[in-house]
Amino acid sequence: MSEMWDSVAGAWERNAELVDVQLTAATAVMLDAAQVGPGDAVLDVAAGPGGAGIAAAARVGGDGRVVLSDDAPAMMEAAARRTEDLPAVTTVVCDQTRIDAPDESFDAALCRHGLMFADAPAAAVREARRVLRPGGRYVAMTWDTREANPWLGLVLDAVGEQFGVPFPPPGIPGPFSLSDPVLLEDALRAGGLDDVEVVTVATPMQRASLEAWWELVPQLAGPLAVALAGMDDEVRAAIRTRALGYGAAAARPGDDGIEMAGSVLIASGRR
Numbered sequence: 001m002s003e004m005w006d007s008v009a010g011a012w013e014r015n016a017e018l019v020d021v022q023l024t025a026a027t028a029v030m031l032d033a034a035q036v037g038p039g040d041a042v043l044d045v046a047a048g049p050g051g052a053g054i055a056a057a058a059r060v061g062g063d064g065r066v067v068l069s070d071d072a073p074a075m076m077e078a079a080a081r082r083t084e085d086l087p088a089v090t091t092v093v094c095d096q097t098r099i100d101a102p103d104e105s106f107d108a109a110l111c112r113h114g115l116m117f118a119d120a121p122a123a124a125v126r127e128a129r130r131v132l133r134p135g136g137r138y139v140a141m142t143w144d145t146r147e148a149n150p151w152l153g154l155v156l157d158a159v160g161e162q163f164g165v166p167f168p169p170p171g172i173p174g175p176f177s178l179s180d181p182v183l184l185e186d187a188l189r190a191g192g193l194d195d196v197e198v199v200t201v202a203t204p205m206q207r208a209s210l211e212a213w214w215e216l217v218p219q220l221a222g223p224l225a226v227a228l229a230g231m232d233d234e235v236r237a238a239i240r241t242r243a244l245g246y247g248a249a250a251a252r253p254g255d256d257g258i259e260m261a262g263s264v265l266i267a268s269g270r271r
């Protein structure tokens, strides 16, 4: 799995601002739920290029610290480049089920779009709980249902319908694996957290055009980027045509181009 994410780290680094803009409001909700404030120690789990942790760094200030962690080394190299001017931020390569940090060493742990890729989400939550001080908070953001996220779901549909099988295949962790709020809540409870709550936040995607949407999304959707790279040009072109057709039906006029609906779940709990 980490090799797959390493292979798309360059695209994530180039497009990190776009991802962070789409998630700005939802990330603020996440930080509020984690009660991140001045002087706090915050862990960002499955941090990728670090957008959630960078937002946390602005809240913890000079007396706090933020550790960005991810099991894909190229993602952590990208995160280190993005945060070289932020002295409170450091990076570490580790899996979310084997966090390289002492027990009870953080006030809050964030996981933005990483928990759904764990084979055993409750085990990942339990490991994050281990590094929280008593009373510390864990907050995970996951994608809401495929239907609520046409900006991503339609691209996956176009691939699946090209081959007549769902993409990603059922049973494989993917972006929508924790889109059921009951499953997400259960993962936090089974990981040992109390006071678990799940809220929904709208995260529409704005792009200059449908073509710009198609150019961006397949580069970032890890398993999809790898799958597309291995296909013949004609197959890729057929998927593109299909996706642009679906996108035309789903897009609405945006501030400066088009907008597609998006939505996330934000689950929080306390150690």
Ligand SMILES: C[S@@+](CC[C@H](N)C(=O)[O-])C[C@H]1O[C@@H](n2cnc3c(N)ncnc32)[C@H](O)[C@@H]1O
Pocket (backbone or CB within 6 Å): 001, 002, 005, 006, 019, 045, 046, 047, 048, 049, 050, 051, 052, 069, 070, 071, 072, 075, 094, 095, 096, 097, 111, 112, 113, 114, 117, 118
């Ligand atoms: C969809 S990206 C999200 C990146 C970032 N959190 C953000 O919101 O911009 C998913 C990230 O999860 C990481 N990841 C997937 N499985 C992981 C695991 N088991 N342990 C740690 N990181 C993992 C990937 O390397 C990738 O950086």
